[in-house]
Amino acid sequence: MKLLGTPASPYTRKVRVALAEKRLPCEFVTVDVAPADSAVNAYNPLGKVPALVLDDGTVLFDSRVIVEYLEILAPEVRLIPEDGRGRVAVRRWEALADGALDAGVLIRYESLRPEREQSAAWLDKQKGKLERALETMARELGERSWCHGERYSLADIAVGCCLGWVEFRKPAGIEWRGRYPNLARLYDRLSERAAFAETAPR
Ligand SMILES: N[C@@H](CCC(=O)N[C@@H](CS)C(=O)NCC(=O)O)C(=O)O
Incomplete structure (x- = not known):
């Protein structure tokens, strides 16, 4: 492959x-x-x-x-639960994290265009999506260790990749670490895993 x-x-x-x-x-x-x-x-x-x-x-x-x-x-290392409701819950986390990224990536592409061609209203709209998504992630994670259930899953991977990228590119100057300490704890814990450490954005 x-x-x-x-x-x-x-x-x-x-x-x-x-x-x-x-x-x-x-x-x-x-x-x-x-x-x-x-x-x-x-x-x-x-x-x-x-x-x-x-x-x-x-x-x-x-x-x-x-x-x-x-x-x-490779179903032996399960990242998506087998049960239907669990599966949907994990995929919803993934949709939230990927959707936040979609808005962040659009902000980045727009900000790379000549300044006079950029739309402030459109940038603000995307920024609103990203900010609401981060707020939702923080609220739904709460004080739990993992995004879904009691174990590491694709939900944590998707959220971790989103947080890592937003911290790396800082679209529209968004800074989540200070605002959401629970997301910071999750990301720091994820970063200790070899799979995350080896793939940090650069
Ligand atoms: N929904 C897609 C999004 C992929 C995506 O937007 N990738 C970006 C890089 S981060 C890209 O290839 N952008 C090039 C373009 O849009 O022309 C996925 O999950 O794979």
Whole structure:
């Protein structure tokens, strides 16, 4: 298997963490997604990473589909609960974390455009989404050790990748660590895991 991604991409990191937790060997190939004619277009028509190229040439995207596939490939290290309600709860956490990232990534792309072309109203709208999502994560985590139930799951991986990226890029100057100490405790604990330490954004 070959994973196309970038070292800063939080969605790619989610897949890399899942691969590492499941001890699945996979070649990591860095691709530049910035140009309109990016090499990734030949693998993913949407021109985004991550994209997972299987040994038979099949290409999987996006990160949620890839993680679902990894769960089928190595079910012995379970990241998504088997029971229906638990599964939906974990995937809801993932949707929240990925959705927060979608807003953060849009803020970053907008802020890379010439200043006169940027829309302050649109940036504010995305900032509102990201801030509400972070507030929801902090409230729903509360004083618990893990996002869902009593154990580490894809919910923690998705939230951790989101927090790590927001701390790395600081879209719209958002700073969550001081505001939400429970999220900081979760992220610091996650960062002690080899899968997180080896994939820190850069
Ligand atoms: N929903 C997608 C999001 C992937 C995504 O937006 N990746 C960014 C990098 S962090 C990208 O490839 N952006 C290039 C572009 O949008 O042109 C997933 O979960 O895989």
